[in-house]
Amino acid sequence: MQLTPLHITGGRPLHGEIAVQPSKNAALPIIVASLLSPEPVTLHGIPRLSDIFTILEIVGHLGTRHAWVGPNSVTLHTPELVSTETPYALVSKMRASFIVMGALLSRAGEATVSMPGGCAFGVRPVDQHVKAFRSYGVELSEEGGNFEARRRGPLRGTYVFEMLTVGATQNAILAAVLGEGQVTLENASIDTDVVDMVNFLNSLGADIQGAGTNTIQVTGVPRLRGGEYRVIPDRIEAGTFMIAAAATRSRLTLTGVRPDHLRALSAKLLEMGVAVLEGRDSLIVDASAGRLQPTNITTVEYPGFPTDIQPQMSALLATVPGTSVVMDKVYADRLTHVVELNRMGAHIVVSEHTQVIQGGALHGAPVKAADIRAGAALVVAALAAEGETVIEGMQYVNRGYERLAERLRSIGAQAYQPEPVLAAAMD
């Protein structure tokens, strides 16, 4: 759905305090993991985002009834699965939905799931998901863009991932939670979103050891019980606000954060001359003192510098005099923000997947987001730029940021997104 553009008049400092939303990327797999229990599960810390509504639609198609029981709390109940098929129309809306395959294999022993599409920043293969499943005995075939998977008996085996992958680690864990088997995953992702999903499953009675290390062992259990769980804060949203504070040379307090999940970004900001003060669940970012230093960034898997805040960081570096170099090793082509930032006066040249950024002043311009974090980068740039920026493509930004214009206004930004004009109102 097309949304109205976001208008930001920038060049003014941010101030005050902002509460960070719960994590989208932790909440999505946890909602999928709730398919494994026949009992009701209440999740707290579910952000009201379009991606969450999409995943609720997907698990709803499979048999989950849900009810919002608080502003960010939802109860999910899947007494039985009514389908083991997730059609293209649903999977194509969101790549993360591919992990329903693991959940369906666990609960029903079979799954038919469409191949997820690519996205604006490049091809995103699922070969590691497929190899992990096959390595411990799942029969899997692909035809016409559909994967059909079946468990013939208890899952057993060890899979060594060829790279660190969050989604394939989650999928491979989910498949083995129920049943009599035992599987080991080597070179598994240690991402916070893997750990949070495992903590949730273990709280319902699963037996998963080693999450947060590169070796994870899943021992099947006959059944999971219901329960209640709180999802971790969104480190990507927090990182976006930290970067926005630096780009506007402001002092901002973030509440409801996990500072330990943000250390790679905090270290870079400190290196650039931004003060970052860690509280227990809060952070103060202070860039009001003056001149920042350029720096070089290479994204890698957690706990390294995250790809999901690379575009926003590039926007910040475009405001810092001097030369910075940015390379995304997780998604080499995550670069859709570059041409749009250059429209705002940035000087970014891309050579062999590497951004060379000559920082300076930005000015407002009409721009268009082509994906979620490119959109976030444009918001950061717009807050720092003199004059008005009008950002189109807000349907992508809204995938990951709740009530953005309103929350930006609460910290001093001049931001508004007009209400859509309904056809009926135009008669």
Ligand SMILES: CC(=O)N[C@H]1[C@@H](OP(=O)(O)OP(=O)(O)OC[C@H]2O[C@@H](n3ccc(=O)[nH]c3=O)[C@H](O)[C@@H]2O)O[C@H](CO)[C@@H](O)[C@@H]1O
């Ligand atoms: C909904 C969600 O949580 N999305 C996040 C998740 O995506 P997602 O889980 O899809 O990303 P992965 O961690 O799987 O991808 C990491 C790298 O591995 C590659 N790969 C992955 C699987 C596979 O079978 N084969 C393969 O080659 C990918 O192309 C990429 O280069 O982690 C990414 C990396 O932190 C983040 O950018 C996404 O925001």
Ligand SMILES: C=C(OP(=O)(O)O)C(=O)O
């Ligand atoms: C890329 C992202 O999400 P997805 O993996 O769902 O595309 C993201 O959250 O930055």
